[in-house]
Every structure is written in structure tokens, then in C-alpha cells.
Amino acid sequence: MKIELAPEPTYLGKKMDLSPTAFGELRVSADIVRDPTALKARIDEDGYLFLPGLLDRSDVLAARDETLRRMSAAGYLDPAYPIAEAIPAPDLKDGFIPQLAAGNQPLQKIAFQGPMMAFYERFLGGPVLHFDFVWLRAKLPGVTDATRPHYDIVFMGRGTKQLFTSWTPLEDVPKEKGGLMILEGSHRLEDVKSTYGELDVDTYCVNREESTDLDSGDRQWKVRVNGGKFAEDALALRESYGLRWLTADYRAGDVLLFGMYTMHASSDNHSRSLRLSSDTRYQLASEPVDERWIGENPPGHGPAGKHGMIC
Numbered sequence: 613m614k615i616e617l618a619p620e621p622t623y624l625g626k627k628m629d630l631s632p633t634a635f636g637e638l639r640v641s642a643d644i645v646r647d648p649t650a651l652k653a654r655i656d657e658d659g660y661l662f663l664p665g666l667l668d669r670s671d672v673l674a675a676r677d678e679t680l681r682r683m684s685a686a687g688y689l690d691p692a693y694p695i696a697e698a699i700p701a702p703d704l705k706d707g708f709i710p711q712l713a714a715g716n717q718p719l720q721k722i723a724f725q726g727p728m729m730a731f732y733e734r735f736l737g738g739p740v741l742h743f744d745f746v747w748l749r750a751k752l753p754g755v756t757d758a759t760r761p762h763y764d765i766v767f768m769g770r771g772t773k774q775l776f777t778s779w780t781p782l783e784d785v786p787k788e789k790g791g792l793m794i795l796e797g798s799h800r801l802e803d804v805k806s807t808y809g810e811l812d813v814d815t816y817c818v819n820r821e822e823s824t825d826l827d828s829g830d831r832q833w834k835v836r837v838n839g840g841k842f843a844e845d846a847l848a849l850r851e852s853y854g855l856r857w858l859t860a861d862y863r864a865g866d867v868l869l870f871g872m873y874t875m876h877a878s879s880d881n882h883s884r885s886l887r888l889s890s891d892t893r894y895q896l897a898s899e900p901v902d903e904r905w906i907g908e909n910p911p912g913h914g915p916a917g918k919h920g921m922i923c
């Protein structure tokens with residue numbers, strides 16, 4: 613099938629400012645991948661590490677195949693097209709599919725064995741623990757499903773803050789297909805870190821009478837923390853801070869790693885197919901862990917993960 617891509621990336625249907633002061637390419641750190649001292653200096657400076665080709669490309673594509681096979685079996689794909697084309701079922705509204713990561717051996721292999729784990733052990737300098745939960749995503753074609761700007765800390769900050777995300781495209785993702793974007797220098801925005809960056813999306817106010825969902829805190833959760841996003845409009849946000857959105861034409865095998873206080877978002881997917889990626893988390897095993905994301909059936913953002921507080 614012919615894949616028609618828009619000539620330029622957009623965010624929620626709006627053209628992005630592609631001038632050099634507003635938009636740029638991620639810095640590649642493949643040359644220092646075996647040098648932990650240089651990697652630490654680089655992530656302190658940039659807030660991220662872009663590691664093209666860290667993973668075996670054929671292993672990554674095997675993870676894509678298995679994920680699509682599961683998606684097809686679960687009715688997420690349009691049966692009129694070959695599975696490999698990843699064309700969404702006409703009524704598909706949400707492509708967040710962590711449930712299809714459980715027991716998905718090819719995906720577990722790229723995320724939790726081999727080069728990914730070896731990299732983290734070298735980078736962190738000791739035995740590494742990964743979250744068991746896998747944020748597996750199939751981002752919808754169109755102009756509604758771009759990821760809104762956020763820090764990861766608000767979703768997973770109950771353990772060590774020395775926690776890292778690996779964003780792993782499961783296929784080639786050119787800019788027009790809506791890959792991840794990093795807001796350059798956002799890990800140094802102290803005003804944002806000390807306000808928004810202190811939130812925990814699973815806390816709720818036990819003393820708010822308007823809530824009808826005190827047991828789960830669900831309703832207050834959504835209202836109080838805005839679903840965890842820092843802003844709706846990535847373009848206005850960039851402009852207000854005078855920073856650049858950085859991204860890349862990703863290839864299967866690449867990994868983009870970043871810290872908990874690095875603002876990120878994604879652009880629109882202008883292809884006809886779903887954009888497949890996973891995001892997974894790693895830390896030193898000796899440090900405290902956020903229990904929401906550990907175990908065979910992690911509680912995640914469900915009722916068991918909620919904390920009541922006086923607001």
C-alpha cells in the first residue's frame with residue numbers, strides 16, 4: 613500500500629515552526645555508548661541520550677510482528693489489510709495496549725534482555741531493575757492522538773528519581789509519522805520541576821465533598837492533575853519558553869532515553885498505519901522503587917495505586 617505522508621510534521625493539526633530556533637535534530641550519543649562517564653555528562657547536559665542502532669533491528673521488527681499479531685487477534689486492526697500494514701480497525705479510538713505486552717516474548721526480549729539491559733548496567737554502574745509494566749502504544753493516524761507535553765515523574769515518582777525511560781520505536785518512524793519530541797533544556801526548568809514536577813497523578817483529595825468517587829479518587833485525579841499533562845498545546849509551550857522541539861527520523865533499533873524531568877511530547881501520525889512504540893523504565897536495583905509498576909499484575913493507576921490526601 614502507498615503510504616501518504618504529509619510533507620511536514622504537525623501537532624494536533626497545526627503546522628510546527630521548523631525554523632532553526634524552534635525545531636532541531638536530537639544529538640546522537642552512539643559514539644560514547646561504552647563510556648559511562650561521558651554518558652552521565654551528556655545526560656546532565658541534554659536531559660536525554662539518543663542511541664541509534666542500540667538494539668538489533670531484526671529483534672525489534674520481530675517485536676512489532678508479534679505485537680501486530682496480538683492486535684489483529686484482539687480486533688484492533690482492519691481485517692481488510694495485511695496485518696503487517698498495521699491499518700487500524702475503523703472504530704479504533706485508543707491504541708494504548710499495555711495488556712498486549714504481557715507474555716509478548718519478542719517485545720520482552722528487546723526491552724528486558726540483551727543490549728538494553730547491558731547498556732543500563734554500564735550506564736548506571738550496577739545491577740539494574742526494570743519496571744514490569746510496559747507502556748505499549750499504537751498511535752492513531754490523524755491529528756488527534758499526539759502525546760501532550762509532560763514529565764514522566766508525575767506518573768512514576770514514588771521511588772528513586774534516578775529512573776530512566778527508554779522510548780523504543782518498533783519500526784521506522786520518520787518525523788511525519790509522529791515520533792517522540794524532546795523539549796530541549798526542559799530538565800533545567802526549575803520553576804516547572806518545583807511545581808508541576810512535584811505532582812503525583814494518583815493522589816486525590818479526601819476532603820473534597822464534590823467527589824463521588826472517593827474510593828478510587830478517579831474523578832478528582834483527573835480534575836486535580838489534568839491527566840498528568842503539563843500543557844495541551846506543545847507549540848505554545850515551546851514558544852513561551854523559547855526552547856526547541858528536538859526529534860529524529862527514527863529507525864527500528866534506535867532507543868531514545870531520558871530522565872524523569874525531561875519534557876516530551878509527540879507529533880501527529882500522518883501515515884495510514886498505526887505508529888508502534890514501547891516505553892519502559894530502568895533504575896539501579898539498590899534504590900527505592902515505585903511499587904505501582906512492579907509485579908506480574910502491577911496496580912498501575914488503578915484503585916490500589918491511589919493515595920488520599922488532605923488538599
Ligand SMILES: O=C(O)CCC(=O)C(=O)O
Nearest residue numbers: 749759764779878889891
Ligand atoms: O510514544 C509516545 O508518543 C509517548 C511516549 C511517552 O510519553 C514516554 O515515553 O514517556
